Amino acid sequence: MALQGKKLINNPDDVVTEFIEGLVETYQGLQYLDGFPEIKVVLRADAVGGAYDKVAVISGGGSGHEPAHAGFVGPGMLTAAVSGDVFASPPVDSILAAIRAVTGTMGCLLIIKNYTGDRLNFGLAAEQAKSEGYKIEMVIVGDDCALPPPRGIAGRRGLAGTILVHKVAGAAADAGLSLADVAAEAKHASEAVGTMGVALSVCTLPGQVTSDRLGPEQIELGLGIHGEPGAAVVELQTVDVVVEHVLKQILSQETQYLPITRGSNAVLLINGLGATPVMELMIAARKAVPELQLEYGIAVDRVYTGTFMTSLDMAGLSITIMRSDENILQRLDAPTKAPAWPVGSEGNRPPAKFPVPVPPSPSMKDDEILSERQELSKQGCMLEAAIEAAAKELIDLKDNLNDWDSKVGDGDCGTTMYRGATAILEDMKTRYHLNDAAGTVNEIGSTIRKVMGGTSGILG
Secondary structure, X not given: OOEEOOOOOOOHHXXXXXXXXXXXXXXXOEEEOOEOOOEOEEEEOOOOOOOOOOOEEEEEEEEOOOOOOHHHEOOOOEOEEEEEEEOOOOOHHHHHHHHHHHOOXXXXXXXXXXXXXXXXXXXXXXXXXXXXXXXXXXXXXXXXXXXXXXXXXXXXXXXXXXXXXXXXXXXXXXXXXXXXXXHXXXXXXXXXXXXXXXXXXXXXXXXXXXXXXXXXXXXXXXXXXXXXXXXXXXXXXXXXXXXXXXXXHHOOOOOOOOOOOOOXXXXXXXXXXXXXXXXXXXXXXXXXXXXXXXXXXXXXXXXXXXXXXXXOOEOEEEEEEEEOOXXXXXXXXXXXXXXXXXXXXXXXXXXXXXXXXXXXXXXXXXXXXXOOOOOOOHHHXXXXXXXXXXXXXXXXXXXXXXXXXXXXOOOOHHHHHHHHHHHHXXXXXXXXXXXXXXXXXXXXXXXXXXXXXXXXXXXO
């Protein structure tokens, strides 16, 4: 049964203009053209008036993909972004207004996702701008790897890989390159990138009902960012299995969508589709990096994990791989003030792990175990039986404790106690000197400190 979607909005017809107003209020380096509601353009405050002395880089498309594209306007990335209504390409006049507002003598590069409406509207605007004397180049991004070729007239869809093309082109323009050179670098980047998405739910448009197209235990592989059908609907899998499948599809030698082979270098982008917690995105990144390195022999130079190009409130993620070289890394690492570009992602990564410092302690060290089974005294046997009985009781009470805790808290007390009790039973076999009651209590405290968090852990 379809239900009305819940949204923190006012009038559904005003969501795009009100988003732009909020964005500009939040980031002081941005402005918008005073042409609402027909013209919805965000631009750099330092690049208006026709006096901009570098190549202008403009992108855009239908709204609903925030932070794309307006969130990537800023020095080092886009000069302007043109927004249409939700999932609708912006009209020609809006695109022309953006070109006129920021394009100087160096010309303008339009970066367009491969959708029919975007190509037609941006293409016609480009021709009109040329007739007015502007120097214009266009680069089309079609990085979707979900559907097998042939893709017909429309070709591959433009997805989150477009953001990496924005960054390469924006950095090249910021470095003072000519329009031809900026366009060449953007085209090179667009041909070296592949993306595939996985949806756990469909999105809900403002003011409309939520579709029940996907069941509670189903996911859709390759679902488009406007809700277009994907490659297949399958049963829900673990994130590791999903990541393995997506990487296999992107790197398929049958489709050869992405020109990358063993021994190559790449950058990885894990993108949330709108309603995916950062925790889940990071879990996907944790799987994707070693999978690329160990299974495919691809060195991962950079990892970008976050929300870049969404589909409103869709739950799910997309994975993008771009073949990297020294120039692409230089462009990706170049500084930018675009508000949605991740901070701290540039440069080589140190080793992921660092040893945990172990302070001096009178209790047994973490790596110390009893060399042989100890002969227990009568007191030791009693202590062992008491610890075992208490721990097993806590294990049996796990669900009840969680239920009671959920009425006043977060409902994890039983799980925390279960974790501590099972760890105590395990450590008692090899680490506790049960004939020494005081020492055993100390060791139980050490076990609890290692595995139990929250209020339960510290009180325990």
